[in-house]
Amino acid sequence: MREVHIHDTLTGEVLPLRPRDPGRVGVYACGPTVYSRIHVGNARPFVVFSLLKRFLEHEGYDVDLVINVTDVNDKIYDAARAQGRPSAELAAEMTDLYRADTDLLGLGRPDHEPLASETIAEIIDYIQTLVDRGHAYAAGGDVYFRVRSDPDYGTLSHRQLENMDQGEDDSDPGAPAARKEDPLDFALWKAHKPGEDTVWEAPWGPGRPGWHIECSAMAESLLGVGFDIHGGGSDLVFPHHENEAAQTRAARGTELARLWMHNGMIQLTGEKMAKSLGNIAPLHDVLAEHGPQAIVMYLISGHYRQPLAFSESELQDAERRIQRIRDALRRLEQGRPSPPDMAHHTRAFFDALANDFNTPAALAAMFEWVREANRRGGGVGDADLREMLDVLGLGALSPLALVGEVSSVDPEATSLLAQREQARGERDFDAADRMREELRRRGWEIRDGPEGPELIPSAAN
Numbered sequence: 041m042r043e044v045h046i047h048d049t050l051t052g053e054v055l056p057l058r059p060r061d062p063g064r065v066g067v068y069a070c071g072p073t074v075y076s077r078i079h080v081g082n083a084r085p086f087v088v089f090s091l092l093k094r095f096l097e098h099e100g101y102d103v104d105l106v107i108n109v110t111d112v113n114d115k116i117y118d119a120a121r122a123q124g125r126p127s128a129e130l131a132a133e134m135t136d137l138y139r140a141d142t143d144l145l146g147l148g149r150p151d152h153e154p155l156a157s158e159t160i161a162e163i164i165d166y167i168q169t170l171v172d173r174g175h176a177y178a179a180g181g182d183v184y185f186r187v188r189s190d191p192d193y194g195t196l197s198h199r200q201l202e203n204m205d206q207g208e209d210d211s212d213p214g215a216p217a218a219r220k221e222d223p224l225d226f227a228l229w230k231a232h233k234p235g236e237d238t239v240w241e242a243p244w245g246p247g248r249p250g251w252h253i254e255c256s257a258m259a260e261s262l263l264g265v266g267f268d269i270h271g272g273g274s275d276l277v278f279p280h281h282e283n284e285a286a287q288t289r290a291a292r293g294t295e296l297a298r299l300w301m302h303n304g305m306i307q308l309t310g311e312k313m314a315k316s317l318g319n320i321a322p323l324h325d326v327l328a329e330h331g332p333q334a335i336v337m338y339l340i341s342g343h344y345r346q347p348l349a350f351s352e353s354e355l356q357d358a359e360r361r362i363q364r365i366r367d368a369l370r371r372l373e374q375g376r377p378s379p380p381d382m383a384h385h386t387r388a389f390f391d392a393l394a395n396d397f398n399t400p401a402a403l404a405a406m407f408e409w410v411r412e413a414n415r416r417g418g419g420v421g422d423a424d425l426r427e428m429l430d431v432l433g434l435g436a437l438s439p440l441a442l443v444g445e446v447s448s449v450d451p452e453a454t455s456l457l458a459q460r461e462q463a464r465g466e467r468d469f470d471a472a473d474r475m476r477e478e479l480r481r482r483g484w485e486i487r488d489g490p491e492g493p494e495l496i497p498s499a500a501n
């Protein structure tokens with residue numbers, strides 16, 4: 041078991057992971073708000089924390105990974121109203137689609153995926169505790185957290201109180217926020233408003249929870265307080281995580297998490313790209329075009345704390361790296377141990393992951409291994425490369441990619457590919473698309489390589 045170090049947003053330092061319960065690591069990462077299909081930016085924390093779990097398990101830890109679903113939220117009410125549908129129906133549909141889209145990444149599911157709508161009793165209890173301890177107050181059916189009652193408020197996001205804006209629209213005198221004792225305070229419970237079609241009874245009147253208390257309640261009910269790693273996108277540090285941390289200090293007198301781990305944002309590069317993609321690239325579209333392994337490879341190509349550029353050329357680079365692994369696998373002896381004198385590359389790979397989950401450094405070590413294996417030609421066993429790929433969620437990568445090799449296991453697929461080529465030759469692109477879809481149903485993706493089209497097994501295969 042290596043000593044694992046992780047950068048902690050609270051202290052600003054890279055700290056050793058010292059689990060609350062030796063050998064066990066509890067991780068809570070904030071999941072999506074389900075008002076539309078998720079985009080590639082939402083996939084980054086899903087991939088980072090799913091792979092962190094795989095790495096920690098490789099090191100011998102028991103890992104409990106929680107990624108919640110925020111299914112009660114202003115954005116959902118707004119989107120549902122715009123579409124003229126019940127908000128609960130929209131949230132349920134988008135939750136199913138979120139699960140389907142992330143399933144396609146081939147990384148499995150988190151251990152727990154709590155829904156805010158199924159944690160309401162715990163949320164109400166939590167708010168009551170904050171009111172009883174003087175850290176929260178009811179006002180006109182709302183309940184607000186009294187920010188100045190927490191002397192440590194601001195320590196996570198390293199902000200001064202005067203530079204804070206909860207984003208709860210304090211400027212409108214008719215807005216509920218006008219009921220706050222202090223503009224710094226934030227909502228724990230929001231009184232029912234006309235046009236909101238879900239509502240729960242509470243001691244302060246009918247309404248629904250605020251976003252921050254939802255996560256505190258979901259995290260605590262599954263992992264307890266003082267769990268090991270609280271994660272999410274860096275855009276959540278303030279106010280979301282600052283408020284989660286304050287709620288736990290105020291209600292329980294202790295810290296919610298031992299380490300706060302934040303991933304950087306996905307950035308669109310180049311005006312042209314931004315125009316064609318709008319502000320979002322839906323994950324399912326990107327997956328359909330590039331395949332799950334290239335998307336995982338793309339998302340780990342930069343250090344998780346850095347912003348990651350999103351562009352067609354970045355995705356093509358990732359596809360090329362996947363293809364290099366595939367090419368190497370084809371030459372390796374399958375199911376055989378790897379040469380011990382190449383093991384230093386494998387050690388460097390895992391050491392890089394232990395050092396603040398440095399995936400680009402780990403990938404560099406893995407490709408050193410691949411280069412060395414290629415240089416040696418035949419007789420190299422694939423075990424070490426398989427071990428590294430498994431931790432990266434790329435264990436399903438198959439060397440099988442050449443049409444000649446596919447024809448022996450699925451002759452129908454090679455015939456479909458030939459028909460698709462013919463249709464393309466005749467400029468019948470509808471027919472060509474149908475063949476591509478049919479191949480996809482059979483578990484094959486088409487890759488147009490330098491030597492003509494190839495069939496590549498999709499992740500599920």
Ligand SMILES: [Zn+2]
Pocket residue numbers: 069070071255280
């Ligand atoms: Zn959250």
